[in-house]
Amino acid sequence: SAVISQKPSRDICQRGTSLTIQCQVDSQVTMMFWYRQQPGQSLTLIATANQGSEATYESGFVIDKFPISRPNLTFSTLTVSNMSPEDSSIYLCSVVLGSPYEQYFGPGTRLTVT
Amino acid sequence: AQKITQTQPGMFVQEKEAVTLDCTYDTSDQSYGLFWYKQPSSGEMIFLIYQGSYDEQNATEGRYSLNFQKARKSANLVISASQLGDSAMYFCAMRDPGNQFYFGTGTSLTVIP
Numbered sequence: 279s280a281v282i283s284q285k286p287s288r289d290i291c292q293r294g295t296s297l298t299i300q301c302q303v304d305s306q307v308t309m310m311f312w313y314r315q316q317p318g319q320s321l322t323l324i325a326t327a328n329q330g331s332e333a334t335y336e337s338g339f340v341i342d343k344f345p346i347s348r349p350n351l352t353f354s355t356l357t358v359s360n361m362s363p364e365d366s367s368i369y370l371c372s373v374v375l376g377s378p379y380e381q382y383f384g385p386g387t388r389l390t391v392t
Numbered sequence: 393a394q395k396i397t398q399t400q401p402g403m404f405v406q407e408k409e410a411v412t413l414d415c416t417y418d419t420s421d422q423s424y425g426l427f428w429y430k431q432p433s434s435g436e437m438i439f440l441i442y443q444g445s446y447d448e449q450n451a452t453e454g455r456y457s458l459n460f461q462k463a464r465k466s467a468n469l470v471i472s473a474s475q476l477g478d479s480a481m482y483f484c485a486m487r488d489p490g491n492q493f494y495f496g497t498g499t500s501l502t503v504i505p
Contacts, residue, residue: 309491321483379425379487382439383436384436
């Protein structure tokens with residue numbers, strides 16, 4: 279397994295501002311993902327962030343709104359830009375470890391936009 | 393098309409009883425993985441159990457077991473001897489050969505004392 283930490287654990291932000299969420303893993307991993315979970319909903323994949331390449335965004339998510347950095351094999355950031363109340367969600371980072379490719383999640387960042 | 397279906401939005405179980413959470417999946421791939429996660433009110437996603445598509449034995453992890461019926465494309469989670477701390481949302485997920493994960497809509501389990 280992997281130990282994953284996220285910062286901040288929660289935040290309340292004003293509309294129109296940006297928030298950067300950090301994800302730190304205790305081991306080197308190639309595959310890292312960012313998910314959004316809106317209240318009462320399942321997880322929605324925002325993007326895949328593999329080290330050494332540009333993040334791959336899912337339909338409905340764009341780089342201008344959710345820029346991602348992946349500077350090394352243990353760290354990634356997700357920025358939620360120009361926030362609106364609809365961005366209020368839990369944001370989770372996850373990693374996939376080698377065979378059998380199990381996915382482990384960070385503790386999540388609970389974001390509220392007012 | 394929905395890849396993972398969880399038909400039970402909410403379930404109740406008496407403490408110390410067993411409960412089965414249903415999950416069906418849709419894939420034409422031969423190689424895939426099936427997962428169950430627990431999400432308490434704190435929001436973290438806790439990995440519970442994994443079943444590979446080629447595994448012939450049902451996976452077990454402590455009080456959790458996965459009832460894998462490949463022909464029916466079902467991967468139900470069985471929790472034995474329920475505890476109050478088991479009250480949470482439970483998500484079934486599938487990994488495809490490209491390591492894309494698909495999540496169900498979740499089942500909210502409440503354990504009654």
